[in-house]
Amino acid sequence: DVQLVESGGGSVQAGGSLRLSCAASGYTYSSACIGWFRQAPGKEREGVASINSGGGSTYYAASLKGRFAISRDNAKRTLYLQMNTLKPEDTALYYCAANWNYYCGLGKSAYNAWGQGTQVTVS
Numbered sequence: 001d002v003q004l005v006e007s008g009g010g011s012v013q014a015g016g017s018l019r020l021s022c023a024a025s026g027y028t029y030s031s032a033c034i035g036w037f038r039q040a041p042g043k044e045r046e047g048v049a050s051i052n053s054g055g056g057s058t059y060y061a062a063s064l065k066g067r068f069a070i071s072r073d074n075a076k077r078t079l080y081l082q083m084n085t086l087k088p089e090d091t092a093l094y095y096c097a098a099n100w101n102y103y104c105g106l107g108k109s110a111y112n113a114w115g116q117g118t119q120v121t122v123s
Helices: none
Strands: 003-008 010-012 018-025 031-038 046-051 058-060 069-072 078-083 092-099 116-121
Touching: 003 092, 018 031, 018 092, 018 116, 031 069, 031 078, 046 069, 046 078, 058 069
Parallel strands: 010 116
Antiparallel strands: 003 018, 018 078, 031 046, 031 092, 046 058, 069 078, 092 116
């Protein structure tokens, strides 16, 4: 199994940038598909970006319009999300998640390991 811990969230003004990290432990990490999801109060959890085990294939929510970039460093067991030109509507609790279902897209129901989240607030 794998344990996931997010960090890097905070409060920023619109137009600013943040870099989120997700530290993973567990021997199955390198074979997992991993993604970022977010959830605002009163809203359903939605997919942000995901990446396959080798890092060669990525998926992004169309609404992000090129502002976010996902990457992973398997040697460091770390997942990243670079967020640029942040907007107030990006305010949410951001989670990283992993699955071993050979599915690397943004469907949240396929992911079965979740971190506790890191808060991003944009004003």
